[in-house]
Amino acid sequence: DGSKGGVAYLIWNYAFTDEDTTSKSREPEEIGTRPRLREEGKDGNWTYAKSTSKQSSAKAPPPVNASEASTFTKYGSSLTQEDWERETENVERRRTKEVTTRETVVSVAAVQSFSAPRASASLDTKKTQVLVLGLDGAGKTSVLQCWATGNVEEEVEPTNGFNAVSINKEELHIEFLEIGGNEKLRQYWHKYMSKALLLVFVVDSSDPDLFPVAKEHLHELLSTDSTLPLMVLANKQDLPDSCSITDLHDALALSEIGDRKMFLIGIHTRKGELGSGIRSAWNMIEKMAQISAVTCGCVT
Numbered sequence: 001d002g003s004k005g006g007v008a009y010l011i012w013n014y015a016f017t018d019e020d021t022t023s024k025s026r027e028p029e030e031i032g033t034r035p036r037l038r039e040e041g042k043d044g045n046w047t048y049a050k051s052t053s054k055q056s057s058a059k060a061p062p063p064v065n066a067s068e069a070s071t072f073t074k075y076g077s078s079l080t081q082e083d084w085e086r087e088t089e090n091v092e093r094r095r096t097k098e099v100t101t102r103e104t105v106v107s108v109a110a111v112q113s114f115s116a117p118r119a120s121a122s123l124d125t126k127k128t129q130v131l132v133l134g135l136d137g138a139g140k141t142s143v144l145q146c147w148a149t150g151n152v153e154e155e156v157e158p159t160n161g162f163n164a165v166s167i168n169k170e171e172l173h174i175e176f177l178e179i180g181g182n183e184k185l186r187q188y189w190h191k192y193m194s195k196a197l198l199l200v201f202v203v204d205s206s207d208p209d210l211f212p213v214a215k216e217h218l219h220e221l222l223s224t225d226s227t228l229p230l231m232v233l234a235n236k237q238d239l240p241d242s243c244s245i246t247d248l249h250d251a252l253a254l255s256e257i258g259d260r261k262m263f264l265i266g267i268h269t270r271k272g273e274l275g276s277g278i279r280s281a282w283n284m285i286e287k288m289a290q291i292s293a294v295t296c297g298c299v300t
């Protein structure tokens with residue numbers, strides 16, 4: 001019952017606005033800057049979705065949230081021609097139909113028009129979301145996959161819209177929202193700050209050329225909320241040239257982020273050899289969500 005409620009809430013949360021219905025007339029935008037990993041048309045429609053995690057904790061490495069009681073739902077997005085057509089055809093149907101599917105595809109249009117969630121969902125007034133941001137290619141989707149399933153797909157598609165994951169574990173429901181890091185999507189990042197319980201900012205620690213850009217975006221985001229806790233994930237620590245978390249601390253000027261909770265964790269999401277970082281990050285998020293849920297009275 002609890003997990004079904006979580007799913008329904010997410011769908012409601014991402015209900016389309018009236019503006020979306022006009023998207024039929026729009027042409028798809030080509031916004032990818034990262035080369036596609038799969039052949040266009042072959043498997044370009046990244047519609048990965050799963051309703052219930054049934055992994056056994058005996059698998060090595062164990063899923064981060066390995067629990068028979070845990071479930072997750074994920075709404076992926078990608079902007080291929082095929083997706084766009086399907087999306088525009090389905091907008092109206094999704095607006096009205098009873099939610100029976102746990103899978104949907106959203107587009108940049110959905111991100112552009114996404115505004116405050118409808119007020120009727122009980123959690124709407126609370127900060128319940130873990131917002132996952134960072135430049136394109138930093139590893140946001142990979143991190144979310146690790147937390148949800150304990151594994152990463154071999155080929156992760158760029159997120160050309162948003163990607164929402166709900167992880168339900170016993171009575172705790174944690175919503176994650178990744179907005180793609182593509183240059184054209186970064187302007188929308190700040191729109192999602194107000195519902196965030198925590199900002200997870202993922203950085204590719206093997207690409208120092210991008211640190212100044214990441215720093216600029218991070219500080220701009222933080223300037224809109226002086227108390228929002230921050231978790232910086234220094235990803236791709238498996239790569240030989242990756243920089244240490246101390247260097248990243250300096251490069252991102254994390255000493256200048258003001259008086260807020262801050263975590264800086266080195267991680268990597270390579271298949272088969274997940275380190276302790278990704279698990280530590282998960283544990284902290286779980287604790288924060290628990291505290292928040294109790295404070296909000298969401299857990300009974």
Ligand SMILES: Nc1nc2c(ncn2[C@@H]2O[C@H](COP(=O)(O)OP(=O)(O)OP(=O)(O)O)[C@@H](O)[C@H]2O)c(=O)[nH]1
Binds near residue numbers: 135141143155267270
């Ligand atoms: N070596 C290494 N590669 C990684 C790691 N994490 C992610 N990658 C790779 O980095 C690329 C980008 O990963 P994504 O998870 O798609 O990055 P993202 O931040 O979601 O990117 P956008 O959705 O475009 O904003 C993919 O090819 C991943 O396989 C890591 O820890 N180590």
Ligand SMILES: [Mg+2]
Binds near residue numbers: 141159163
């Ligand atoms: Mg992504």
